[in-house]
Amino acid sequence: MTLEALGFFGGGEVTAPAPRTWFVPAFANVAVFETDEGLLLVDVGMRAFGPKIHASVREKTQAPLHTVVYTHGHVDHAFGLDAWLAEPAGKPRIVAHRDVRTRFERYARMGELNARINQVQFAVESLSWPNEFFWPTEVYDDALTLELGGETFELRHTRGESDDATWVWVPGRKVLCTGDFWIGCAPNCGNPQKVQRYAEEWEATLRAMADLGAEVLLPGHGAPILGAEAIRAALLDAASYLRAIIDATFEGLAKGLPHDTVVERVRIPPELAEKPYLQPVYDRPEFIARNIIRLHAGWWNGVAADLLPASLASRAKEIAALAGGAANLVARARALEASDAPLACHLAEWAHEADPSDRAANEAIRDLYTRRADAESSLMARNIFRARAKRAAEALFPPKDE
Ligand SMILES: [Zn+2]
Structure with missing residues (x-):
C-alpha cells in the first residue's frame, strides 16, 4: 500500500456521501455542506489547488459561500481561498481554533525553516512558504456550535497532529469531518522534523469520535469511510494503535531505559499492524514513540556521554x-x-x-x-x-x- 494508492495526495472525482454534502479529494481534502443560508466548507486546500477545488465545487452547487471552518492552519488546509474571495458574495466568515492565529504569526516569522523542512519531507526542489494569510474572523477555545440554514455544526478542539485542531460533527447528516486526526494510514503523530504532536489527546479524540454514531467520515487526507460500523471500528483501531505505542513508551521511560532502547521495545499488536488504514507509509511507530518521549521526558537520550558530548x-x-x-x-x-x-x-x-x-x-x-x-x-x-x-x-x- 502506498500513500498515492490511499489517495493521500488527493485526485479523483467529487462525491456526494450525504444529501447536500460533497467531498472533494485534494491535498488536503475539502468537505462542502450546502444549507438554506449558503455553503459551509470544512477546509479549503492548498493555495495552488484552490482554484481547481473551487471549480469542482461550483459544478455541483451555486449556493453562496457563507462560512469556512479550518480544521487547523497547515498550508495544505487553510490557504486555498483566492477563488472563493473573487466571487460576488465577498468575504465568508472564517472560523477556527484560537491557536490558528498563533500559527500564522509563527509562519510569518519562520518561513525559511518551514520551507526547508518541507522541501526535505516532500522531496521537492524548492518551496515557498506563504506569508499571506486568510485570517480567521472568529476563533473559539474548546467547543463551538454553529447554526447555519437549519443545520447544526458542532466544532470541537482537541490536540493531536497540531495544537490548533478542530473537528466537526454534523449530527443532522451523521457526518464527521476529522481533519488530520484521520488520514487513512498510521497517524502523523511522530514526524521527525516537526513540532510536538499529542498522542494521548489524539487517542482520546479518536475514542470520542467513535461514540458519535457517524455514518460518514470525511478525513483530512485519504478516502472517506462510509457506514457506522466501519467508522467506529477504524477509529477504535487507530486509538488502540496509539495506546500500544504510548504504553510501551511510558513503560520503558519508567524503567529509566535509554531512549533508543525505549523505542526498540515498541511493538504494534499484529492485528493492528495488518490494518490497511494503519500502515506506516507516512509516519512510523518509532517516530511516534520519540514524540511521546520528547513531550514527557525531555531531549536527553539517557546516555550520560551524550549529555555534554x-x-x-x-x-x-x-x-x-x-x-x-x-x-x-x-x-x-x-x-x-x-x-x-x-x-x-x-x-x-x-x-x-x-x-x-x-x-x-x-x-x-x-x-x-x-x-x-x-x-x-x-x-x-x-x-x-x-x-x-x-x-x-x-x-x-x-x-x-x-
Ligand atoms: Zn494535512
Missing part, C-alpha cells in the same frame, strides 16, 4: 583511528549494507565525519541511503534518506554554476 568530528576521528583508518569503516559499511543497513549508515557517517573530503565515504553514504530509501515504507523516513544521499552526491559532483 564530545564533538561529532572528534568522536568520528577517534573511531576511524581505532578502526585503522576511515577506509576500513567504509569497507565494513559496504559489507554490512545488505544485512544491517542502519549499522552500515553509522559506519559510513563516522568515516565521513572523520574526513569530510573522503570520496569513498561520500560514495558509500550516497549508495547506502539510496538503497535504504528504496526499501523504506514511510515517506518521512524515505525522503530524509534521499536528502542525505543527494547531499553526498553533490559533495562528489558539485552542481556547476550556470
Whole structure:
C-alpha cells in the first residue's frame, strides 16, 4: 500500500456521501455542506489547488459561500481561498481554533525553516512558504456550535497532529469531518522534523469520535469511510494503535531505559499492524514513540556521554583511528549494507565525519541511503534518506554554476 494508492495526495472525482454534502479529494481534502443560508466548507486546500477545488465545487452547487471552518492552519488546509474571495458574495466568515492565529504569526516569522523542512519531507526542489494569510474572523477555545440554514455544526478542539485542531460533527447528516486526526494510514503523530504532536489527546479524540454514531467520515487526507460500523471500528483501531505505542513508551521511560532502547521495545499488536488504514507509509511507530518521549521526558537520550558530548568530528576521528583508518569503516559499511543497513549508515557517517573530503565515504553514504530509501515504507523516513544521499552526491559532483 502506498500513500498515492490511499489517495493521500488527493485526485479523483467529487462525491456526494450525504444529501447536500460533497467531498472533494485534494491535498488536503475539502468537505462542502450546502444549507438554506449558503455553503459551509470544512477546509479549503492548498493555495495552488484552490482554484481547481473551487471549480469542482461550483459544478455541483451555486449556493453562496457563507462560512469556512479550518480544521487547523497547515498550508495544505487553510490557504486555498483566492477563488472563493473573487466571487460576488465577498468575504465568508472564517472560523477556527484560537491557536490558528498563533500559527500564522509563527509562519510569518519562520518561513525559511518551514520551507526547508518541507522541501526535505516532500522531496521537492524548492518551496515557498506563504506569508499571506486568510485570517480567521472568529476563533473559539474548546467547543463551538454553529447554526447555519437549519443545520447544526458542532466544532470541537482537541490536540493531536497540531495544537490548533478542530473537528466537526454534523449530527443532522451523521457526518464527521476529522481533519488530520484521520488520514487513512498510521497517524502523523511522530514526524521527525516537526513540532510536538499529542498522542494521548489524539487517542482520546479518536475514542470520542467513535461514540458519535457517524455514518460518514470525511478525513483530512485519504478516502472517506462510509457506514457506522466501519467508522467506529477504524477509529477504535487507530486509538488502540496509539495506546500500544504510548504504553510501551511510558513503560520503558519508567524503567529509566535509554531512549533508543525505549523505542526498540515498541511493538504494534499484529492485528493492528495488518490494518490497511494503519500502515506506516507516512509516519512510523518509532517516530511516534520519540514524540511521546520528547513531550514527557525531555531531549536527553539517557546516555550520560551524550549529555555534554564530545564533538561529532572528534568522536568520528577517534573511531576511524581505532578502526585503522576511515577506509576500513567504509569497507565494513559496504559489507554490512545488505544485512544491517542502519549499522552500515553509522559506519559510513563516522568515516565521513572523520574526513569530510573522503570520496569513498561520500560514495558509500550516497549508495547506502539510496538503497535504504528504496526499501523504506514511510515517506518521512524515505525522503530524509534521499536528502542525505543527494547531499553526498553533490559533495562528489558539485552542481556547476550556470
Ligand atoms: Zn494535512
